[in-house]
Amino acid sequence: xQLPEYPESYWRRTADLPAFPKLTRDLExxxxxxxxxxxxxxxxxxxxxxxxxxxxxxxxxxxxxxTGYTTAKITAQHDLIYDELIAHFxxxxxxxxxxxxxxxxxxMRGLVAxxxxxxxxxxxxxxxxxxxxxxxxxLEKEYAAYQRLGIPGERYDTLTLxxxxxxxxxMKRQARFHPTPYAAFLAGEIVRLGGEIxxxxxxxxxxxxxxxxxxxxxxxxxxxDAVAACSHFPFxxxxxxxRVCMPRARTSSRSSRLTTIRxxxxxxxTSRSARCARSLTAERSCS
Ligand SMILES: Cc1cc2nc3c(=O)[nH]c(=O)nc-3n(C[C@H](O)[C@H](O)[C@H](O)COP(=O)(O)OP(=O)(O)OC[C@H]3O[C@@H](n4cnc5c(N)ncnc54)[C@H](O)[C@@H]3O)c2cc1C
Numbered sequence: 001x002q003l004p005e006y007p008e009s010y011w012r013r014t015a016d017l018p019a020f021p022k023l024t025r026d027l028e029x030x031x032x033x034x035x036x037x038x039x040x041x042x043x044x045x046x047x048x049x050x051x052x053x054x055x056x057x058x059x060x061x062x063x064x065x066x067t068g069y070t071t072a073k074i075t076a077q078h079d080l081i082y083d084e085l086i087a088h089f090x091x092x093x094x095x096x097x098x099x100x101x102x103x104x105x106x107x108m109r110g111l112v113a114x115x116x117x118x119x120x121x122x123x124x125x126x127x128x129x130x131x132x133x134x135x136x137x138x139l140e141k142e143y144a145a146y147q148r149l150g151i152p153g154e155r156y157d158t159l160t161l162x163x164x165x166x167x168x169x170x171m172k173r174q175a176r177f178h179p180t181p182y183a184a185f186l187a188g189e190i191v192r193l194g195g196e197i198x199x200x201x202x203x204x205x206x207x208x209x210x211x212x213x214x215x216x217x218x219x220x221x222x223x224x225d226a227v228a229a230c231s232h233f234p235f236x237x238x239x240x241x242x243r244v245c246m247p248r249a250r251t252s253s254r255s256s257r258l259t260t261i262r263x264x265x266x267x268x269x270t271s272r273s274a275r276c277a278r279s280l281t282a283e284r285s286c287s
């Protein structure tokens with residue numbers, strides 16, 4: 001079998017997204033949102049919905065970054081993390097982390113329901129499973145952490161998977177979806193609400209001052225009140241960076257001119273003895 005030289009996005013290949021022009025002039029706006037993944041689109045949508053003038057600028061096509069290549073599960077279950085969060089940061093902060101992620105899921109579920117977005121959104125339990133004794137022990141500790149934090153979950157001794165799984169832990173009522181129609185809805189709303197979207201536009205430098213300015217690699221300048229860097233990694237090393245969760249994006253940009261915003265569901269931890277599955281059915285169909 002001939003493998004492609006570069007990975008291809010299943011999500012981009014199987015649904016349509018509108019195309020947007022490259023920025024070829026200087027621009028003035030209220031908010032510049034850098035990055036056309038789920039974080040940038042959500043941020044720009046929320047700003048536009050509040051009646052703010054917003055321009056979203058992204059280096060490639062929309063969903064050309066990690067969002068286009070994810071497993072597209074929407075879950076607060078990030079492998080095994082809650083036992084570790086409690087150990088490092090205490091119960092209150094671990095609970096806050098869970099609630100932030102659960103809030104992001106509720107936000108997406110609500111948006112899909114409110115607007116009838118046809119994005120194959122399905123409620124499903126998320127499952128992390130162990131294949132070895134060592135993983136079993138970790139699962140037990142994680143389950144205890146769920147109970148302490150009040151996270152709805154269930155512990156299984158057997159799983160009907162076509163490979164050896166010694167135990168599993170589910171987190172109830174999580175979700176999966178097709179990111180492309182969801183992103184197409186957000187992009188459509190941004191434009192409908194008066195926002196602008198520019199693709200193939202790489203931002204290079206951030207300049208703070210009386211007004212914020214970002215310049216593109218091609219030398220065009222975007223002048224604005226604030227910049228939200230939703231570029232996964234900061235694009236300007238000289239800028240003041242802070243990190244916030246996605247649902248609080250609109251308030252954060254008031255405190256600093258450049259705000260790096262990352263999706264709630266990004267923190268992942270892999271382990272040789274425990275793996276997470278998108279869902280039991282998806283796991284079967286993938287294998
Ligand atoms: C293999 C894999 C699987 C994952 N699975 C899941 C999952 O199932 N569920 C989940 O919630 N999360 C998953 N994640 C995490 C995922 O990355 C985030 O949840 C989410 O998709 C990140 O979105 P984002 O918008 O922050 O970043 P991205 O989607 O990466 O978007 C950032 C955008 O910024 C643009 N950009 C970067 N630099 C510049 C610049 N200088 N100028 C202009 N634009 C720029 C990029 O081109 C890109 O389009 C997965 C990650 C990986 C790697």
